[in-house]
Amino acid sequence: MSQEFHRIKRLPPYVFAEVNALKSTARAAGQDIIDFGMGNPDQPPPKHVIDKLVETLGDPRVHRYSTSRGIPGLRRALCRYYGERFDVDLDPEREVIVTLGSKEGLANLAQAITSPGDIILAPNPSYPIHAFGFIIAGAAIRSIPMGPEFDFLEQLERAVRHSVPRPSALVLNYPSNPTAEVVDLDFYGAVVDFCRDHGIYVISDLAYAEVYFDEQPPPSILQVPGARDIAVEFTSLSKTYSMPGWRIGFCVGNPDLVAALGRVKSYLDYGAFTPIQVAATAALNGPQDCVEEMRQRYRSRRDVLVSGLAAAGWPIPSPPATMFCWAPLPEALREMGSLEFSKLLLQEAQVAVAPGIGFGEYGEGFVRLGLVENEQRTRQAVRNIKSFLRSSGIGPEDAKVRNIAS
Structure with a gap:
């Protein structure tokens, strides 16, 4: 019996599911995916x-x-x-x-x-x-x-x-x-x-x-x-x-x-x-030194990611808070939209991010990167993204990319 449920009909397809499915397929094939897609802390509780x-x-x-x-x-x-x-x-x-x-x-x-x-x-x-x-x-x-x-x-x-x-x-x-x-x-x-x-x-x-x-x-x-x-x-x-x-x-x-x-x-x-x-x-x-340690950890990861992407030709704003970077797409790739860009980044750079369109129509043109990988993995992600950008004709000297910061 086929039945359309009223409340379910009001929910659009879950945008993040497409990226998650590709991520699962890639991992099943043995690829090492660096996952910035979900705000999932990687450290244990105190x-x-x-x-x-x-x-x-x-x-x-x-x-x-x-x-x-x-x-x-x-x-x-x-x-x-x-x-x-x-x-x-x-x-x-x-x-x-x-x-x-x-x-x-x-x-x-x-x-x-x-x-x-x-x-x-x-x-x-x-x-x-x-x-x-x-x-x-x-x-x-x-x-x-x-x-x-x-x-x-x-x-x-x-x-x-x-x-x-x-x-x-x-x-x-x-x-x-x-x-x-x-x-x-x-x-x-x-x-x-x-x-x-x-x-x-x-x-x-x-x-x-x-x-x-x-x-x-x-x-x-x-x-x-x-x-x-x-x-x-x-x-x-x-x-x-x-x-x-x-x-x-x-x-x-x-x-x-x-x-x-x-x-x-x-x-x-x-x-x-x-x-x-x-x-x-x-x-x-209890003791709250663990909270300051948490802040320092995310601050350090933020700085590694933001400075690394800027050097790779993709300058993004440095967030003043949260465990996320909200990054405008490189201008040269902006027309493809955030979902296709996220899928391409996963396939070509083995880096998972969250497409901005999943957060609403005004999120289009952005992706969200979670600061949930350690500094070593973050640097590896930057290297992968840099290679992907170069293969797309984008580099540190690309004028279109530089315009994002202006």
């Missing part, structure tokens, strides 16, 4: 976190069902983090909930607050769940173009003015995946003022709060006075402590939105495995 997990596993009581909202100690640890990092005082009972990673939290919040036909404002390009979590829930998405050529607040005002019905929520993500763009507290203040005036909730994704390379750390929207009247924020331990497979994240802020998420989650899960939550508590409460 030793004291793993030790706490192992220790907790020995307690026979922890193997029962956990609690969907998260164990109290982990919620209190997250409150402590927000107090020390952002000077934001959270109530662990009403304003904090533990999620199975930010992705699950965003999708379940979308189910909790979205009615069919609601309009949600989402950045474009953006991490796919920011738009598609709400599309799955039945919403219509109005994109807010992102990039240096756009004034975000101007685009936001325009989107609200031309939307019927009025948008119910705005999704933000800074530092941004995929563009690595950062904003300051004044930006958040302007967004909060605008959205409060128009009755729009704000959902902030702060997953890369600790992956920054400038002296000034990224702020939280909850630092804005009154932000909790309309805003929640998602954070994650995945990148900060190299714990992506552990699936531990948080939603904090507006108590009504937190409660709505908790109501949906109570029907869907019993929370993360208790030993993982205990170990996550140890990550937040």
Whole structure:
């Protein structure tokens, strides 16, 4: 029996699947693929976190069902983090909930607050769940173009003015995946003022709060006075402590939105495995030198990749934050588009990247490179890309490539 399911029909083909299929085929054929395609940390979590997990596993009581909202100690640890990092005082009972990673939290919040036909404002390009979590829930998405050529607040005002019905929520993500763009507290203040005036909730994704390379750390929207009247924020331990497979994240802020998420989650899960939550508590409460080591590791990889590609004839911007470089295609190859360029780079240079079109229409013309390979592998990738560019008639002296930086 052939059946077209309504919600599935609203999801386009997964762009990244084409590159992933080619990557799997190449590896099956014995090729050494250097994979910059996924933001998947290559280092283990800190030793004291793993030790706490192992220790907790020995307690026979922890193997029962956990609690969907998260164990109290982990919620209190997250409150402590927000107090020390952002000077934001959270109530662990009403304003904090533990999620199975930010992705699950965003999708379940979308189910909790979205009615069919609601309009949600989402950045474009953006991490796919920011738009598609709400599309799955039945919403219509109005994109807010992102990039240096756009004034975000101007685009936001325009989107609200031309939307019927009025948008119910705005999704933000800074530092941004995929563009690595950062904003300051004044930006958040302007967004909060605008959205409060128009009755729009704000959902902030702060997953890369600790992956920054400038002296000034990224702020939280909850630092804005009154932000909790309309805003929640998602954070994650995945990148900060190299714990992506552990699936531990948080939603904090507006108590009504937190409660709505908790109501949906109570029907869907019993929370993360208790030993993982205990170990996550140890990550937040324990020594934080591992976080600075993480930043130094990604900074060093960033510098190797950016300087190496510039020398190879492909200058790309140096990201101020996140574990990604957002790279415009070499001008001589721009017409082929980001998906075909990504496939060609995989086939000819054995380097996997994420095509920008997978992050939305305004991502076309770019690829995202993850800083997830060590420096030696990164240098090898640069050599492979340099050979590929030369075979395509592009080199360090190519005028078209140099124009990208201008």
